[in-house]
Amino acid sequence: MIDRLSSVKPLTIQAGQISKPLNQSNVKSPFSTMLQDAINHVNHTQNVSDTMTDKLIKGEKVELHNVMIAAEKASITLQSTLEIRNKVIEAYQEVMRMQV
Secondary structure, eight states: OHHHHHTOOOOOOOGGGSOOOOOTTTOSSOHHHHHHHHHHHHHHHHHHHHHHHHHHHHTOSOOHHHHHHHHHHHHHHHHHHHHHHHHHHHHHHHHHHOOO
């Protein structure tokens, strides 16, 4: 165990490694893209749940437990998205209440 720790080299920062301010050219994934992907994922889970429920109603070959799992996944993703939205709104309102 000690041999493994002694082989770790200390972190050194050179002048060229200092992070640059973020702008459109050096941001790999903008926040809007990340947000859109998350919303698309929630929408996809909802669509999968709806499709599986429709298949079950029509009598097509689909297992009940798979339908229930898909419905719960859709429910959980929607609930977590709503909670995140609520927290973002709370944070925004808190920032707006701050005095400058």
